[in-house]
Every structure is written in structure tokens, then in C-alpha cells.
Amino acid sequence: AQTVTQSQPEMSVQEAETVTLSCTYDTSESDYYLFWYKQPPSRQMILVIRQEAYKQQNATENRFSVNFQKAAKSFSLKISDSQLGDAAMYFCAGGNRDDKIIFGKGTRLHILP
């Protein structure tokens, strides 16, 4: 993706509840990937979920799922049954198969006990 926009700088959710993080993107590529990365205080980049643009089915990884709306260029992340360990910075990102990844500005997620 050539641009990635995350409009929510911070969000909070009660433990065990569900939260959705928003992301929009723009690209001229036909073959691309979209990603959600988690960056905890350790600053390690952890891949949460990956979506291939040609696949219509939304990717899921346990409590994490995405809502990929290709026509609207939207790629939101839903976290179900939020846990304290989910607190982190979340980056939406996009790129084509062989090239660089462009990151959004991030959303800081707080989990309220």
C-alpha cells in the first residue's frame, strides 16, 4: 500500500470486551498484502494477522480477526475477549509481495481491568 491511515491515536477497552481498530489504505497495486502488527513496550514488532488482497475471506487468528473491505479500502482489526496482554501499540501496514511495507501512525490500545 502506498498510504496507510489510522485515525484513532488511542483507544481503551474493558478487559474481556471486544474492540475494533480502524485502518484505511490507498494503493495502485493489484497484488498486495495488508498487516496488523503489535508493538508492546519492549518495542518488538509482532505480526498479528496478514491478509492477501486477492482473498475475499477475512483472515482470523484466534481472538484476532479482520474486516477487509477491498472496494472501500478498509482493513479493520477486531480483538475479541480483550486481555491485559493485548495492551500495546497496533500498526496497520501494507505492501506488495516483494517490496517494502508502509506503516500507519499507530493506535495505542489500553486494556482496562
Added chain:
Amino acid sequence: GAVVSQHPSWVICKSGTSVKIECRSLDFQATTMFWYRQFPKQSLMLMATSNEGSKATYEQGVEKDKFLINHASLTLSTLTVTSAHPEDSSFYICSARQALSNQPQHFGDGTRLSIL
């Protein structure tokens, strides 16, 4: 899984010195490695793309002579910050793509660089 090792994890040095950061793919061959920079509370900004055996491709606004990148083997890329100044203080992260693979990039744990 694929592991990318970055060294050192934290370095403090005096202004005017040069600092080298290593990025190694431990259990796979990486034809392409990427170098990112992250300022506090900001996103990752791509600095350059490093291809094994060829010159790195730098993003607009990144000084080639300031940030020297070498990718001499399929498992090692280095970033050298030359004549470092306090404004170069940042968090530097590398990532590596496995050759001939559909796998996503694998990230190192980053290097915190502090220039006094």
C-alpha cells in the same frame, strides 16, 4: 520460525563517532533486508532497502552518506551511522525477507541508539 537477530540492542556513544548495527537472519537466507527508524511515540519509517550483493535503495530524504548500508551476504546486513549527532538518536529496526518465500518479513528486536 524464522529469526532475525539485531545487535547491539542498545548503544550509547559520543557525538561525532560512527556506530555500526548488525542485522542477521539466523535460520534463513534473506535476499532483501529493510532498515526502519522509529522516533518515540511515532511510527516506523522506512530508511532503505538492502539487497544482497547490490547497492541499497534509500528512501527520499535519507542521507546515503550518513547511513551506510552493506548487505554482503545472504544472512547479514549492516547499518553504519557515520559521524553521529544527537538528532540521530532513535530506535532502528531491521527486517528480512526470506528468498523465494511467501512468508512475511521478519523483524529484529531493534537497536536503541543514544548519541550524547
